[in-house]
Amino acid sequence: MKKPLSLVIVLIALATFLSVAWRESDASVQTGKSKGGGVVASYKQHCAKCHADDGKGIESLQPPDFTDGKWQADNTDKMIADGIRNGKGVMPGFKETMSPAQVNSMVKFVRAFGPKAAKSEKK
Numbered sequence: 001m002k003k004p005l006s007l008v009i010v011l012i013a014l015a016t017f018l019s020v021a022w023r024e025s026d027a028s029v030q031t032g033k034s035k036g037g038g039v040v041a042s043y044k045q046h047c048a049k050c051h052a053d054d055g056k057g058i059e060s061l062q063p064p065d066f067t068d069g070k071w072q073a074d075n076t077d078k079m080i081a082d083g084i085r086n087g088k089g090v091m092p093g094f095k096e097t098m099s100p101a102q103v104n105s106m107v108k109f110v111r112a113f114g115p116k117a118a119k120s121e122k123k
């Protein structure tokens with residue numbers, strides 16, 4: 001009779017572990033969303049098709065290279081925010097789809113592609 005009981009205990013322990021793990025991953029998805037309005041997912045959805053996941057951009061469209069220290073240094077946060085809000089050339093504006101807070105976190109996200117030196121220079 002000992003074996004079935006220990007099996008039940010193992011199963012209960014496993015079920016408890018799984019439900020905690022599931023709840024934790026669920027919670028982290030939610031906190032990820034509240035931080036900066038899901039900026040990573042938003043970039044992937046709205047920007048990566050032209051600016052690419054690495055921020056260098058799709059060459060044929062000739063977007064700015066966000067990893068370029070000179071570009072980062074030449075552009076103020078306001079210029080980047082205005083670019084995102086109003087669009088430029090083939091780039092659509094996002095003021096209809098993004099809240100000011102989302103635009104701000106997108107500016108930080110664009111900054112994060114730059115080399116460290118350019119980032120600290122700005123602040």
Ligand code: HEC
Pocket residue numbers: 043046047048049050051061062063064079080081082083084088089090091092094106110
């Ligand atoms: C349809 C392709 C496309 C999409 C989508 C797109 N961009 Fe662009 N983006 C461009 C191109 C091309 C330029 C260069 C425009 C120019 O200088 O004429 C540009 C320029 C920019 C600039 C510089 C603006 C300036 O004033 O020089 C920023 C910042 C930028 N994009 C960020 C983003 C962000 C953030 C997103 C997503 C929310 C995004 N872009 C979506 C193609 C795109």
